[in-house]
Amino acid sequence: MSDVLLAARGLTVRYRARDGLFGGGELRALEDVSLEVRRGETLAVVGESGSGKTTLARALLRLVEPSSGTITFDGQDLTHLAGRELAPFRKRAQLVFQDAEGSLDPRLTVGASVGEALAIHRIGTRAERATRVEALLAKVQLPADVAARLPHELSGGQRQRVGIARALAVEPELLVADEPVSALDVSIQAQVLNLFTQLQRELGLTYVFISHDLRVVQTVADRVAVMYLGRIVETAPAAELFANPRHPYTRALLAAVPRLDSTDAAPVLRGEPPSPSAPPSGCAFHPRCPQATERCRRELPQPVRVGVDHVAACVLAEPAP
Numbered sequence: 001m002s003d004v005l006l007a008a009r010g011l012t013v014r015y016r017a018r019d020g021l022f023g024g025g026e027l028r029a030l031e032d033v034s035l036e037v038r039r040g041e042t043l044a045v046v047g048e049s050g051s052g053k054t055t056l057a058r059a060l061l062r063l064v065e066p067s068s069g070t071i072t073f074d075g076q077d078l079t080h081l082a083g084r085e086l087a088p089f090r091k092r093a094q095l096v097f098q099d100a101e102g103s104l105d106p107r108l109t110v111g112a113s114v115g116e117a118l119a120i121h122r123i124g125t126r127a128e129r130a131t132r133v134e135a136l137l138a139k140v141q142l143p144a145d146v147a148a149r150l151p152h153e154l155s156g157g158q159r160q161r162v163g164i165a166r167a168l169a170v171e172p173e174l175l176v177a178d179e180p181v182s183a184l185d186v187s188i189q190a191q192v193l194n195l196f197t198q199l200q201r202e203l204g205l206t207y208v209f210i211s212h213d214l215r216v217v218q219t220v221a222d223r224v225a226v227m228y229l230g231r232i233v234e235t236a237p238a239a240e241l242f243a244n245p246r247h248p249y250t251r252a253l254l255a256a257v258p259r260l261d262s263t264d265a266a267p268v269l270r271g272e273p274p275s276p277s278a279p280p281s282g283c284a285f286h287p288r289c290p291q292a293t294e295r296c297r298r299e300l301p302q303p304v305r306v307g308v309d310h311v312a313a314c315v316l317a318e319p320a321p
Contacts, residue, residue: 062081
C-alpha cells in the first residue's frame with residue numbers, strides 16, 4: 001500500500017469572471033498545482049489571502065470542479081467521478097469549515113447537525129445514531145447536553161468543536177481543515193489545535209491544514225506547502241522550511257511573523273498581490289521580490305529539489321547535489 005493517500009497532478013481551476021469583475025476576463029484560481037499528502041501526516045498550506053488556498057482545499061475534495069489536472073485518493077482517480085460515484089470518497093474525506101457558525105444550520109440542534117451525515121449515509125438505527133452523536137461530542141470534549149442546544153447558544157470554540165465532531169461522524173481518513181482556528185481567540189486556538197493533534201494520534205487521521213498564520217502552522221504541520229497567486233512555490237518538512245526557507249516569498253512571510261525577542265520592525269512585502277485574472281509574466285512574485293532579475297521577469301520558474309524532500313520554484317534556487 002502506498003504511503004500517499006491524496007495526490008494532485010497539474011491541478012488547475014479557472015473561472016470566467018462576470019463583466020465588471022477582474023475586467024470580465026478569466027480568473028486563474030489554481031495553476032498547475034501538484035502535491036502529495038501522505039498517510040497520517042499534516043500537510044499545511046500557507047499563503048496570503050487570495051493565494052488559492054481555499055480553492056485548493058475544495059478542489060481536492062471535488063467541491064470545486066477542476067479545469068484540468070488529476071486528483072487521486074488511495075490510488076483511485078477522482079477527477080471524472082460525479083454524483084453517487086463520489087459517495088464512497090465523501091465518507092473517507094471531510095471538510096472542517098473556517099466559519100463554524102455559518103456552516104451549521106441555525107434551525108437544527110447540535111445533535112441533529114452532527115447526526116445528519118449518519119442519516120444521509122444510512123449508518124445505524126435512530127437509537128444507534130444518538131449514541132454515536134453522544135460519543136462524538138465526548139471525543140471533541142463537549143458535554144452530552146450540548147446535543148440539545150442550537151448553534152447560537154454556543155461559544156465560537158464550542159461551535160468549531162461541533163464542526164469537527166460532524167466531520168468525524170462518518171469515520172473519515174482525511175480531514176481538510178480550512179482556516180479552522182482563525183476566528184478564535186488565541187487561548188481557544190491552542191485548545192482546538194491540541195484537539196486536532198490528539199484526534200490525529202488516536203484515530204490515525206491525515207490532515208490538509210489551510211492557514212495564513214505561520215505560528216499555527218509551526219505548531220501542527222509535518223510538511224508545509226507555500227502558495228502564491230494560485231501556484232505552489234515551495235514545499236518542505238516544517239522544521240526545514242522554518243529553519244532554511246529557499247523561496248523569497250517564504251522568507252518574506254516568515255520575516256513578517258511577530259517575535260517577542262526582537263524589536264526590529266518586520267519587513268513588509270511591497271505592493272499588493274497581482275490580479276489572478278492578469279498574472280505577471282515569468283515568476284508571479286517578481287514585482288514584489290527584492291531579488292528579482294530580468295530572468296525572473298521572463299521565465300516561469302520550475303520546481304527545483306534544493307534538499308531532502310525540499311522543493312522551491314525559483315530561478316535563483318540552487319539544486320541540491
